[in-house]
Amino acid sequence: MDADFRDLLDKFTALGGIADNVYQRVGQYGRGVFPIDSSRMAKIMTPKNLFVNVDNLCLDGDHVVIKDGSCYTAKEIAFLELYWNNYSWGNGGNNDSFSFLKFIELLQEPIKKQLLANGFVDATLLSYRVDNDSLLKRFVSERCVKFEDQIVIAPVWEFVNHSSFAAPLRITPCGVETPPMEPSCEEILLKYSVENSPMSMWMKYGFACECIVAYSIPFNINIGDQALAIRCAGRFALDSKEKTSFSVDGDVLSIKLLPVGCLSNALPRENFKSILSSVGLSADVASSLFAKIREVNIQARRDLIDSLQESGFGEKDQLYKALMYEIELIENSPID
Missing domain, CATH: 3.90.1410 (set domain protein methyltransferase, domain 1)
Structure with a gap:
């Protein structure tokens, strides 16, 4: 030693x-x-x-x-x-x-x-x-x-x-x-x-690593025929005092953090279905919305990769890898 x-x-x-x-x-x-x-x-x-x-x-x-x-x-x-x-x-x-x-x-x-x-x-x-x-x-x-x-x-x-x-x-x-x-x-x-994703680890620690889950970016969806708005804050984790990842206030469903990719492939889809069932939306509606959310999340990460132009080295390479890890997690999580 x-x-x-x-x-x-x-x-x-x-x-x-x-x-x-x-x-x-x-x-x-x-x-x-x-x-x-x-x-x-x-x-x-x-x-x-x-x-x-x-x-x-x-x-x-x-x-x-x-x-x-x-x-x-x-x-x-x-x-x-x-x-x-x-x-x-x-x-x-x-x-x-x-x-x-x-x-x-x-x-x-x-x-x-x-x-x-x-x-x-x-x-x-x-x-x-x-x-x-x-x-x-x-x-x-x-x-x-x-x-x-x-x-x-x-x-x-x-x-x-x-x-x-x-x-x-x-x-x-x-x-x-x-x-x-x-x-x-x-x-x-x-x-x-405890709750980490490739991008949250990159932001907090500066390195890229494979993780179990990837979380959604912020989004707003208005469902006209249901008079419902879905708002996702795009967070990486809950505070220690928070007991649930979502809440309903009138005609607004607020989701604090939403898994969109996971090594347990079906978890993101089933989690989203469960959240939407709490406000009376069917599994079919949830599946349709989740497919759109999934594509928006993949595209946002691909757009960032395009902006970076190439993986490069050092810190740029770590950001590039973190984005790629997240895309892989999301693409491996089915929509139905």
């Missing part, structure tokens, strides 16, 4: 962390975390004493520092700032954030408008200036978790790479930990976001 990495883990465990049976090496997803002994379980647990509220971080020159250290010991502050500046922010993390924001900034205005209109980015992202404050905000947003109603950033677990087909990070009263996995020699992976 790399001596610097071993030293970091020793400091981490001395402060209450767990880094059992793990080491770093390059794998399928780049540098990742693997079990040392394939016959034993591997585990990383970051304790809550090493959590820092995202608003309690700032830059001092090029270095990340804690604004208010009154809740931490001197050793905890020293470890956290060493970690961010030598292994995270200061080890390529800030460069990744810079590359993503610079790519967004330099996009042609028509592409920005397409991304915004389709709900693939929000206005805040398009308005970022590529300065240190924006870089730190982006860096933190890619790594934060919710813990006890606070948005916090925590060290070490972020070494673990993402897979949409892995279990999510476990939130416990003690802290956050990697999901349990049977002993093996395979890379330790976790799902960064």
Whole structure:
């Protein structure tokens, strides 16, 4: 094991962390975390004493520092700032954030408008200036978790790479930990976001990956003979307090998020049928509308790909791939 990495883990465990049976090496997803002994379980647990509220971080020159250290010991502050500046922010993390924001900034205005209109980015992202404050905000947003109603950033677990087909990070009263996995020699992976699609992962993390579901872009449909309007917000996820993905107010059916593609091929169609049945629309009407919604979604993504002109490389390639992953999911979900 790399001596610097071993030293970091020793400091981490001395402060209450767990880094059992793990080491770093390059794998399928780049540098990742693997079990040392394939016959034993591997585990990383970051304790809550090493959590820092995202608003309690700032830059001092090029270095990340804690604004208010009154809740931490001197050793905890020293470890956290060493970690961010030598292994995270200061080890390529800030460069990744810079590359993503610079790519967004330099996009042609028509592409920005397409991304915004389709709900693939929000206005805040398009308005970022590529300065240190924006870089730190982006860096933190890619790594934060919710813990006890606070948005916090925590060290070490972020070494673990993402897979949409892995279990999510476990939130416990003690802290956050990697999901349990049977002993093996395979890379330790976790799902960064429970509800994710290729485009939502691209927007939040800057990389493209295969996912389980693709969500619809915003749309408005007026059904004249039914005196009904269907409005889709085109969201990627529900808030934690929201219990349902749709609501009815008078003659308006509002859908917050709508799957239009899924590895479970029939799910998008059946979900849409179920929503429309709640307002008395037949399965035939739902199938007809879903076919149109599906085509609109495919075309919107193809139009963006045409605007990009080619896959390119780096950040452009990641956006191109995310769009292609979504088209594949949608095309593989039948309309009847």
